Amino acid sequence: MEQPTKTKNAMSKRVIAIIITAIAVIAIAAGVALAVHRHHATSQLTEAKTACAQAADRLRVAQNTYNALINGDEYKSAVKITAKQVEDSKVVTALAKDSEDEAPKMVACNVDDKTALERNTGLIDKNTTWYETHTKTIDTDVKNVVKARDTKTLKDTQAALAKKITDAKKLYDASKDKVKDNKTRDTLKKQLDAAGKLKDGKDVKKLKDAQTALDKAMKTVNDSVKAKQDADKKAAEEQARKEAEAAQAAAQAQANAQAQAQQSYTAPQQSYTPTYTAPATPQYTAPAAPQYTAPQQTAPVQPAAPSKPSTGGNSGGGPVSGGHGCGSLCTSTTDTYDR
Structure with a gap:
């Protein structure tokens, strides 16, 4: 088990x-x-x-x-x-x-x-x-x-340069023979030519530089125009001053001449009366005396002569013949002498 x-x-x-x-x-x-x-x-x-x-x-x-x-x-x-x-x-x-x-x-x-x-x-x-x-x-x-x-x-710069070129051309043409130094116009012409080649370019900086160069050249021309205007104005003022001085000198000389003429004209007027009156008496009386005295020397030789004129028939005789042409002067003288 x-x-x-x-x-x-x-x-x-x-x-x-x-x-x-x-x-x-x-x-x-x-x-x-x-x-x-x-x-x-x-x-x-x-x-x-x-x-x-x-x-x-x-x-x-x-x-x-x-x-x-x-x-x-x-x-x-x-x-x-x-x-x-x-x-x-x-x-x-x-x-x-x-x-x-x-x-x-x-x-x-x-x-x-x-x-x-x-x-x-x-x-x-x-x-x-x-x-x-x-x-x-x-x-x-x-x-x-x-x-x-x-x-x-770019477009604005191109347009601005084109306008500047137009203005510069007008200034170049208008300034002919009006600038003090013609080299300024030559410089402006060169800048105009250069700007004309660049005006359609695409480089904004170059376009602006060209416009700046034109501005500078235009200013130089305008300054030269003004310098010539100032010089011409100064020359005109100087010429006007000289002409005014010459006119003033001429006027003064004329005034002096008139004053001298007035003085030399007034001096003879003061001596005119004695100068005119003094010769009047000798010029008038000197011829009358010889005409009167020459026949008076024979008057005593003919005492009966005064009675003959009353007969009207005697036209001979020295005294009567010598009296022709005397008129009232001889008569007046004879009367005076008889008295």
């Missing part, structure tokens, strides 16, 4: 050993599975963090490119350009509108949850796209504005 009992106990021990072994195997398997699960979860988290970090790096590059653009000189210059400075004001409006868009908010990767990391990674990628898109858009806007400004500047 002892044999079966031993066999039964042995079987019981084997079953217990098998159960223990199975439990151990299950425990090991569970541990392994748990370890595998944990490893997989850790790996996925690591991968999510890596992906988020890579997205953040791409975002950082896009941000730097965008910031370099809007902080650059070209953009700063473009945003100052007004609608009046360009041919088409729409480009200025577009740049202003695109520049007003707000940049997205920052998203971080400093989380330990795989799902949160994946969500943030998606937001970061979206922000990167915004920066890249706006960089291209604003860069295009800036180029359009600058191009529109340069186009209008």
Whole structure:
């Protein structure tokens, strides 16, 4: 009877050993599975963090490119350009509108949850796209504005130079024989020829330099014209002064001559009466005396002569014949003598 009992106990021990072994195997398997699960979860988290970090790096590059653009000189210059400075004001409006868009908010990767990391990674990628898109858009806007400004500047500069050439030609023609130094007109002509060759050029700087050179040459000509006008005016004033002095001297000389003539004319007038009266008596009485006295010497020889004229018949005799032609003068003299 002892044999079966031993066999039964042995079987019981084997079953217990098998159960223990199975439990151990299950425990090991569970541990392994748990370890595998944990490893997989850790790996996925690591991968999510890596992906988020890579997205953040791409975002950082896009941000730097965008910031370099809007902080650059070209953009700063473009945003100052007004609608009046360009041919088409729409480009200025577009740049202003695109520049007003707000940049997205920052998203971080400093989380330990795989799902949160994946969500943030998606937001970061979206922000990167915004920066890249706006960089291209604003860069295009800036180029359009600058191009529109340069186009209008070129046309305006060409028009200004053309007008300056026209004005310079007018000045060149009008200043002929009116400048003090004709070299100034020669210089203006040279600048006119040079500007004429450049007027349709595309180099704004050269066009402006040509206009500046014309301005300088025109100023020189105008200064020379004024210098000649001043010199002519001074010469005319000097000539007028000399003529006035000569006229004044002539007038003074004439006045002096008139004064001297007046003095020499008045002096004879004071002596005219004695000069005229003194010779009048001798010129009148001197001939009468000889005519009167010559016949009076024979009067005593013929005392009867006075009675003969009353008869009217005696035409002879010296005294009577000598008296012809005397008239009343002889009679008057005879009467005086008889008395």
